[in-house]
Amino acid sequence: MLDVKFQKEIKSILFFALEYGIKHVEINKNKKPPIELIGKVHKGFMKAQNLIIQNLLILGKEKRKLKDRLKVSRRNRETNLIKTLEDKIKSIEYKESIIRKIADSIAWTILNFDSTKVKRLFLNNPQVEVYNSNLSHEIRVVEDIFQNNEFNFALLTDITSFIQIADLMILDSESKSIGFAELKEGRINEEISNTLDLFLKTNCEFALFQTIKDKDDKYIKQMKRFINQEVKNTEVVKTINSGEGKDIATGYNVFISEEVFEPVFFENTVRDMLKEVQKKKFALRSIDDCLIIGVYNTKDIPIHTAFEGWKKSCGIGFPTIDFKVFLNDPTAKPMFLCDFSINDKVKILSGEIYILMSLDFNKWISMLKKANINVRLLTKKETERINKVPDIIKPFEYNGQAIQIEYEGGVETLGGGIFEKMFNQFFRPTSIIEFIKFKEKVLENRPIKL
Numbered sequence: 001m002l003d004v005k006f007q008k009e010i011k012s013i014l015f016f017a018l019e020y021g022i023k024h025v026e027i028n029k030n031k032k033p034p035i036e037l038i039g040k041v042h043k044g045f046m047k048a049q050n051l052i053i054q055n056l057l058i059l060g061k062e063k064r065k066l067k068d069r070l071k072v073s074r075r076n077r078e079t080n081l082i083k084t085l086e087d088k089i090k091s092i093e094y095k096e097s098i099i100r101k102i103a104d105s106i107a108w109t110i111l112n113f114d115s116t117k118v119k120r121l122f123l124n125n126p127q128v129e130v131y132n133s134n135l136s137h138e139i140r141v142v143e144d145i146f147q148n149n150e151f152n153f154a155l156l157t158d159i160t161s162f163i164q165i166a167d168l169m170i171l172d173s174e175s176k177s178i179g180f181a182e183l184k185e186g187r188i189n190e191e192i193s194n195t196l197d198l199f200l201k202t203n204c205e206f207a208l209f210q211t212i213k214d215k216d217d218k219y220i221k222q223m224k225r226f227i228n229q230e231v232k233n234t235e236v237v238k239t240i241n242s243g244e245g246k247d248i249a250t251g252y253n254v255f256i257s258e259e260v261f262e263p264v265f266f267e268n269t270v271r272d273m274l275k276e277v278q279k280k281k282f283a284l285r286s287i288d289d290c291l292i293i294g295v296y297n298t299k300d301i302p303i304h305t306a307f308e309g310w311k312k313s314c315g316i317g318f319p320t321i322d323f324k325v326f327l328n329d330p331t332a333k334p335m336f337l338c339d340f341s342i343n344d345k346v347k348i349l350s351g352e353i354y355i356l357m358s359l360d361f362n363k364w365i366s367m368l369k370k371a372n373i374n375v376r377l378l379t380k381k382e383t384e385r386i387n388k389v390p391d392i393i394k395p396f397e398y399n400g401q402a403i404q405i406e407y408e409g410g411v412e413t414l415g416g417g418i419f420e421k422m423f424n425q426f427f428r429p430t431s432i433i434e435f436i437k438f439k440e441k442v443l444e445n446r447p448i449k450l
Contacts, residue, residue, distance in 0.1 A: 002350040006095060010349070013051045013102050014342045020044025038173050039150035045106050046146055052159050053139070055099050056130040063092045097327045098349055103159040105334040110155065110171045110178065115333065115417075116256045117240050120247060122331050123164040123232075130158055138167055138183055145170065154181075161330040165233050178240065180233045184226070192223050196230075261438045263421075264431040267338060270295065270355065274344045277353065284310065288429045290363040291422070292316065296354045304354040311358050318398070323355035324348060326424040333425050357423050361398060364429055371433050374406040378413070386413060410440035 002010075021041030027033055070085045111117045135156075142154045151173040157163035157180075166180035184193060195211050212220065239245030239254060247254045266287050273283035273295040281303050283295045292314060296304035307320060326332040336345060347353040368375050378386070383402040386395055395402035395413040403414040418436070421427040427435065 016044045017048035042153040105336040122162040267426040290360040321423045378402045
């Protein structure tokens with residue numbers, strides 16, 4: 001459970017991130033939203049971002065102290081205290097994941113809710129701790145950008161779960177473009193930046209050589225890091241804006257289609273179930289006769305444990321999916337973007353409400369086959385061989401076996417993204433099938449993971 005103080009803090013941040021703009025502009029449903037809405041939304045983003053930074057700094061400081069105490073306790077073999085400290089650290093890390101996912105919600109909005117762009121920005125690097133960042137300079141730049149033009153907005157990338165390039169992601173609303181900026185302080189960084197700018201203008205290798213020939217190894221290493229960061233940023237921006245390029249994390253060529261798939265969701269069903277459990281303890285549904293979902297109000301009794309019995313009675317062996325689990329997936333769509341009330345979102349996070357789901361896997365596979373999609377469960381040895389290939393997105397496994405599909409000549413192994421769409425974004429299982437067919441047709445057998 002989350003403490004009451006933190007719940008209030010989440011509600012405040014969510015209000016600024018999701019509702020501030022709409023609440024401060026009069027909107028006529030029959031007319032185009034007024035232009036000032038953009039400025040108000042960005043003002044809400046700014047307020048949310050400041051609160052996110054404050055909370056991450058406080059949580060980070062507290063976590064450092066606990067980790068220092070934990071080291072001492074382990075040396076002294078204080079078993080009971082070790083368990084207490086580990087639990088406290090886990091609680092802080094859970095709070096951090098919540099705060100970062102709110103920042104992700106802002107980022108997803110800026111990226112127009114395009115998951116293909118989100119995945120290009122995640123490099124599978126360790127999470128950056130905010131207290132290790134040079135925030136004071138970054139915050140000044142962010143504030144200057146907004147003060148100069150409220151239609152522009154800059155998001156600090158270190159406060160998100162998934163943006164792992166540059167220091168800032170910048171939205172220019174007038175040109176409707178997204179850019180990234182590295183904020184390098186210090187005399188040496190400024191000198192390197194000026195040197196490279198001059199080289200790009202003149203393309204004079206001799207002048208570049210003359211400038212750096214007497215520099216020490218430390219300077220050259222810093223220059224190489226600077227160049228590598230700029231190359232990564234340029235490659236990602238090129239891929240996002242053009243739709244084609246190289247995925248930095250894997251090195252694979254990627255293609256982002258301009259064609260848009262229109263999924264059918266069951267989010268409205270979940271929203272209705274959330275309303276039901278305000279009056280009674282649980283609500284149950286079956287989606288497309290293969291996905292079961294239970295919403296439980298556990299404020300007084302942990303009634304959500306009954307889901308396992310229901311699942312068993314349906315003959316379902318697929319794992320139970322807790323909606324909250326996607327907080328730990330950096331590229332998963334943030335739950336805060338669902339059309340649920342802020343109160344319900346906080347209750348889900350605090351464990352007062354559970355949303356549990358599972359899939360009748362055999363039925364769903366039968367539905368794929370009826371849609372003329374060939375399906376084969378790879379053997380455990382075949383799956384193991386795939387997992388040994390370096391720098392690939394690992395396939396989804398069911399009982400240790402990956403799932404290979406073939407449609408109209410296109411063959412691929414299903415990744416976890418398909419099931420994130422089903423259990424986190426609430427694509428109906430039948431809509432997932434149509435999405436697979438759509439993707440194979442559009443990409444023309446391109447080897448891209450779901």
